[in-house]
Amino acid sequence: xxxxxxxxxxxxxxxxxxxxxxxxxxxxxxxxxxxxxxxxxxxxxxxxxxxxxxxxxxxxxxxxxxxxxxxxxxxxxxxxxxxxxxxxxxxxxxxxxxxxxxxxxxxxxxxxxxxxxxxxxxxxxxxxxxxxxxxxxxxxxxxxxxxxxxxxxxxxxxxxxxxx
Numbered sequence: 001x002x003x004x005x006x007x008x009x010x011x012x013x014x015x016x017x018x019x020x021x022x023x024x025x026x027x028x029x030x031x032x033x034x035x036x037x038x039x040x041x042x043x044x045x046x047x048x049x050x051x052x053x054x055x056x057x058x059x060x061x062x063x064x065x066x067x068x069x070x071x072x073x074x075x076x077x078x079x080x081x082x083x084x085x086x087x088x089x090x091x092x093x094x095x096x097x098x099x100x101x102x103x104x105x106x107x108x109x110x111x112x113x114x115x116x117x118x119x120x121x122x123x124x125x126x127x128x129x130x131x132x133x134x135x136x137x138x139x140x141x142x143x144x145x146x147x148x149x150x151x152x153x154x155x156x157x158x159x160x161x162x163x164x
Contacts, residue, residue, distance in 0.1 A: 019081070023154035026080050027147060030090045033070035034143070037097055040066045044105070053113050060105060067098045080150070089146040093139040100135075104128055 044059035074090050108128055111121045151158045 020154045020156055023080060023150055024156050026077065027086065027150055027156075027158070029077065030074060030086055031147070033073055034090065034093070036066050037063070037070055037094065041097075048108070048112050051112055053109075056109055056112070060101065060109070063101050064098070067094055067101065070094050071098070083150075083153075086143070086146040086150050089139075089143040093136075093143050096136060096139050100132055104132055 040059065040063040044056065044063055047055040047059045071091065071094050074087055074094065077087050079087070108125060111117060111125050111128075114121060117125075147158055
């Protein structure tokens with residue numbers, strides 16, 4: 001009887017470890033996808049700074065491809081013990097990224113590449129940037145909260161990465 005209890009306890013601990021390991025892997029897939037997108041946003045931001053149209057459009061296309069890849073990867077994830085909270089939050093954020101790359105970034109590019117931008121152009125650029133940040137903030141917060149729920153449920157620690 002004592003051995004049966006030890007075996008059951010051992011199986012329970014083993015299952016718990018596997019669940020935690022799966023949760024960490026699930027989290028990492030999503031966060032690595034987000035990091036790849038963030039890297040592309042940084043590159044297009046650098047291209048904006050130097051006002052190189054060829055580089056800007058290459059970066060915009062690369063960003064679009066990275067977002068599409070991330071969406072595909074995350075969409076293919078199953079639920080984790082019936083929960084899709086983190087997956088759903090990531091999909092909303094990544095779809096937002098896709099929409100700004102297709103709409104607002106096109107307007108930003110047209111302003112940046114103007115040979116002689118006016119004060120109105122500069123103001124419009126500021127409004128676009130502020131709007132993007134304001135719209136993205138709740139989506140980011142939702143993803144962070146979903147990640148926190150996952151880490152608390154499965155008992156792992158989330159470490160913040162340094163931006164590069």
